[in-house]
Amino acid sequence: MAFYRSHVLVSVDPECVKRGAHQIIDALNDELVAQGLIDEIQVLETSRIGDPVLFGPDIIVYPEGVHYACLSPDDIPYLVEEHFLKGRIVEKFRAQEKKIVDEELGAPKAKEVRVVLRNCGVIDPNNIEDYIAEDGYMALAKVLSDMTPEQVIDEVTRSGLRGRGGAGFLTGRKWQFCRNSQADMKYIVCNADEGDPGAFMNRRVLESDPHSVIEGMIIAAYAIGARQGYIYCRAEYPLAVKTLNIAIKQAREFGFLGENILGTGFSFDLEVRQGAGAFVCGEETALMASIEGRRGEPRPRPPFPAVSGLWGKPTNINNVETYANVPQIILKGADWFASMGTEKSKGTKTFALAGDVKHTGLIEVPLGITLREIVYDVGGGIKDDKGFKAIQTGGPMGGCLPAEFLDLPVDYESLTQAGSIMGSGGMVVMDEETCMVDIARFFMEFTQEESCGKCTPCRIGTRRLLEILTRICEGKGEDGDIERLEELCDQIRTASLCGLGQGAPNPVASTLKYFRHEYEAHIYEKRCPAKVCRALITYEIVPETCTGCTVCARNCPVNAITGERRQPHKIDPDICVRCGICMQVCNFNAIVIN
Amino acid sequence: MDRVKSLEDLKKLREQALEKRKLKTASGEVQIIVGMGTVGIAAGARETLKAILEFIEKENLSGITVRQTGNIGWDSYEPIVQVVIGDQPKVTYGKVTPDVAIRIMKEHVLNGQVVKDFMLEG
Numbered sequence: 001m002a003f004y005r006s007h008v009l010v011s012v013d014p015e016c017v018k019r020g021a022h023q024i025i026d027a028l029n030d031e032l033v034a035q036g037l038i039d040e041i042q043v044l045e046t047s048r049i050g051d052p053v054l055f056g057p058d059i060i061v062y063p064e065g066v067h068y069a070c071l072s073p074d075d076i077p078y079l080v081e082e083h084f085l086k087g088r089i090v091e092k093f094r095a096q097e098k099k100i101v102d103e104e105l106g107a108p109k110a111k112e113v114r115v116v117l118r119n120c121g122v123i124d125p126n127n128i129e130d131y132i133a134e135d136g137y138m139a140l141a142k143v144l145s146d147m148t149p150e151q152v153i154d155e156v157t158r159s160g161l162r163g164r165g166g167a168g169f170l171t172g173r174k175w176q177f178c179r180n181s182q183a184d185m186k187y188i189v190c191n192a193d194e195g196d197p198g199a200f201m202n203r204r205v206l207e208s209d210p211h212s213v214i215e216g217m218i219i220a221a222y223a224i225g226a227r228q229g230y231i232y233c234r235a236e237y238p239l240a241v242k243t244l245n246i247a248i249k250q251a252r253e254f255g256f257l258g259e260n261i262l263g264t265g266f267s268f269d270l271e272v273r274q275g276a277g278a279f280v281c282g283e284e285t286a287l288m289a290s291i292e293g294r295r296g297e298p299r300p301r302p303p304f305p306a307v308s309g310l311w312g313k314p315t316n317i318n319n320v321e322t323y324a325n326v327p328q329i330i331l332k333g334a335d336w337f338a339s340m341g342t343e344k345s346k347g348t349k350t351f352a353l354a355g356d357v358k359h360t361g362l363i364e365v366p367l368g369i370t371l372r373e374i375v376y377d378v379g380g381g382i383k384d385d386k387g388f389k390a391i392q393t394g395g396p397m398g399g400c401l402p403a404e405f406l407d408l409p410v411d412y413e414s415l416t417q418a419g420s421i422m423g424s425g426g427m428v429v430m431d432e433e434t435c436m437v438d439i440a441r442f443f444m445e446f447t448q449e450e451s452c453g454k455c456t457p458c459r460i461g462t463r464r465l466l467e468i469l470t471r472i473c474e475g476k477g478e479d480g481d482i483e484r485l486e487e488l489c490d491q492i493r494t495a496s497l498c499g500l501g502q503g504a505p506n507p508v509a510s511t512l513k514y515f516r517h518e519y520e521a522h523i524y525e526k527r528c529p530a531k532v533c534r535a536l537i538t539y540e541i542v543p544e545t546c547t548g549c550t551v552c553a554r555n556c557p558v559n560a561i562t563g564e565r566r567q568p569h570k571i572d573p574d575i576c577v578r579c580g581i582c583m584q585v586c587n588f589n590a591i592v593i594n
Numbered sequence: 595m596d597r598v599k600s601l602e603d604l605k606k607l608r609e610q611a612l613e614k615r616k617l618k619t620a621s622g623e624v625q626i627i628v629g630m631g632t633v634g635i636a637a638g639a640r641e642t643l644k645a646i647l648e649f650i651e652k653e654n655l656s657g658i659t660v661r662q663t664g665n666i667g668w669d670s671y672e673p674i675v676q677v678v679i680g681d682q683p684k685v686t687y688g689k690v691t692p693d694v695a696i697r698i699m700k701e702h703v704l705n706g707q708v709v710k711d712f713m714l715e716g
Contacts, residue, residue: 121629121666121674132604133611141601200632207631208664239632243664254607255597263599361633361669 004042006084007062011049014545014589016057020073024057027073031080041084047587058095069095111377113340115348116324117364120208125243128250131211137256139327143219144264147330152223153179156326159334160346165191165282165319166394166423167499168345168412174316177306178224181314188221188229188268189310189317191287195234195279196395197446198354199426202320204362205350206233206240209324210247214270216323218256219330221268224316228269232287235274244272279450283498284317286452297454298498319424321350341367345411349425355392356383356431365410372406375429387432390515394423396443396450397503399510400436419510421503435532436515437522441469443507451500458501461492465508475535477523485512531593534578538594543568545590552582552591622680624658624703629674631665637672638691645692646675649699658703671714677702685716 008028012021025043032038049058049067058069066089068079075093082090114120123130131137143152157172178186190213194202205213217229233241248270251257259267273291275281281296288310290296309315325347329337338346345367351374354360358380365374371391375381382388390400393410399420401408408414412422430439448462465488468481489505489512496502512519521527528536541552541561548566553559560576563569571582571591583591598604618625628634628643643660650658666674671688675695678684685708687698694712701707708716 117667120664121631122663124661125664126662129607129611129614132608133615135608137598137604138608141604145601204631204633204665204667237632239635253597255599262601262604359668359670361671362665362667364667 004040006041006064008041008043009046009049009060009062010043011047011058012045013047013587019057021057023073024059024071024076027076028059028080031077032084034077035080035085037080037084064089067095068093111369111373112364113348113366114364115328115340116205116212116321116350117209117362118328119212120204123209125208125210126246128211128247128254131209135331136211136327137215137254139330140215140218140256141262143222143330144262144266149179149223149225152219152330155334156223156329157334159329159337160341160344161322161325161329161337162345162412163319164321164325164349164424166421166425168422171318171322174306174318175220175223177304178226178314178316181307183314185228185311185313186224186226187310187313187315188217188224188226189284189287189291189305189315190217190229190231190320190323191282191284191317192231192233192237192240192320193275193282193287194237194320194424195282195450196424196426198428199352199395199424201350201352201362201425203237203240205320205324206237207243210240210244211251212324212327213320214244214247214251214257216326217270218261218268219326220316220318220323222266224314226316227267229271230291230310231270231272232275232281232291233272234281235276241272241274248272278452279446280452280498280500283500286498287317288315297452298500300497321425342409342411344413349410349422351425351427353379353427353429355427355429356386356434357381357429358383367411368409370407370409371401374410374427375406379429382429382431384431388429389432389434390430390436390439392420392428392430392439392443392507393426394421395426396446397421397499397506398423398426399506400430400439400514401510402514419513420506433530433532435473435528435530436511436518437469437472437528438530438532440508440511441466441473444469444504447500447504451504455495455497455501457492457495458497458504461488461496461501462504464488465492465505469508472519472522473528473533473535475522475526475533477519479523481523482512482516482519537578538573539571539576539578539580539582540592540594541569541571542590542592545588547588547590549587551585551587555581555585557581618659619678619681622657624680625676625678626658626660626703627663627676627678628660629665629672629676630662633665633669634672634674639673641692642673642675642690642695645695646699649696653699653704655703668714674714679703679706683716686714687712688714 010021010025028043032041060067079090082088119134153172153175161171162168192202257269278296280286281290283298284305286296286298305315305317341347348364348366350364352362363378388403390402392398392400401418401420405418415422444466448466451458451462453459489509492505493502518529521529531537546568550565553561558575558577560572561569628639630639673690675687675690676684698709701709
């Protein structure tokens, strides 16, 4: 057996082969022969080494373990002479550490304007002094020392601030209703029961800048005449609950909460109440029932909470982000706030950007920005530069909007018109490999699960919708299903008791409207265009690309793959359960979905 | 802490808080700020914070405060660590694993060389 002092491994995955890996191998062998080293150094083929998009073709030299990348055949003579003859590593060919930092990753994302999030990631949320240094509680002092409750409500009304929970009701007007109600006790409630999948705006505000919410609530209490407040936060946010409790304790110590605030005779106190994980408790009437200790179910309105809320007393409910905007409006004035946004939707809005977008995370942008700017400028575009297919706004009650809506300005009215909603600010971006029927089914599964069951249209309707959608995804769709879905959507929307039921059909209705051809392909051609629905796809091995390495056969959980070593393998579609493991483990991209 | 009883009290308090901040930067103190929101923790910020504290202890360094903050919003780059040395502008780093944190401590905090590979802004 020959003994080699050194081995050169060359990556020959398809990507590197395209970039000339075989030419590199030939050049290496030629040069090693020319230098008389061919008996000492062995050239071997291997699968992927580095990231081919960045490096290919690359080689690793053992025993040193040096990784060279981006080579061309012309580089080889020099490399062989330097490294193998003279034993010097050629620095200029070495693979560079992958840079995660690129141009577009500079400062806060372009087009962002931070109002609600100005302190997030800057101050220490557990230190009230840090908040005070950023003008914290100055708005409260201003309100208590030289504004009447009417002036406060007027300022908030003039700013044009609308409910950030998604309904978009004018906050100042809501406060006015509650102020007009006569009662011996009034309550302030903050809705922090953020349950939309892929939305986490409120969590971040509560964890990173809790005092801004507390301050906003105290100001609201002063304007309305309330003495007690509750923050209803879901128990799935333990850190937010902990941070809030610390913040409330500190606010009490400093005298911003409790009796005789800032020596003005005004008294108000706050408590955190935890929700037990029901999505419907984000609906205001269900939320109040839950705080009272009853079962979290919505009730018909009127009476509205502003007239009869918690324990039958006038109650004002706003979302976390709505309250967090208030101190800024008081300090900088209504005109400043109204100068941002559109004619009817003022100010900024935070969105949770999730899904197939490069920079996921939280953003805050002025209302009126287009979806395109959010996806491409702020989010950096679609992951792996794939094509854009749809964007879902407003959580599971929102609709999926296709590419023709990319230039739609984001505000309450435009989104509603397009068949979606603002919601609390979830945004899920989907690329071309998403199956819209499957997505509609996914959201339906969620709403069906979370339907509280009080009213029939929602309880039974969502179940029927889900059954039909599941059938379609399983390839058992029939003629007439589309019409049935449309009819159901219509009835559920008009007859349900609360927002959950009224919004539940949105994902289905919007995909039916904008991606009808996908439903048709599933039902009439038994085909899933995005190659997602398992029942409608088959995994196949391309014989030309398969090297017979047996990795797929060894990893197949149901032994559906057969083949001789070094011969193309085959998948038996009758045994295959379409788990996709073979595709993940194949180093040669020889497995495709049809 | 005495309760804040008036607007004047609050203004004084704010001045004091700002003064404290100024002192920190004027004295050339190093502040290391770790994002410890849910997203940061899920991405491994606890391990990063531990590595930083252990490094400070092992090297017996003084004049460094390590504090926490919430989420800055660039979730795909968590764990995020910010370094402020004296009155120099703040440098923000992304994807700071414990190894990267040690690199930042050695190169940036001790030698004043920004670790460019992981810098988000600065």
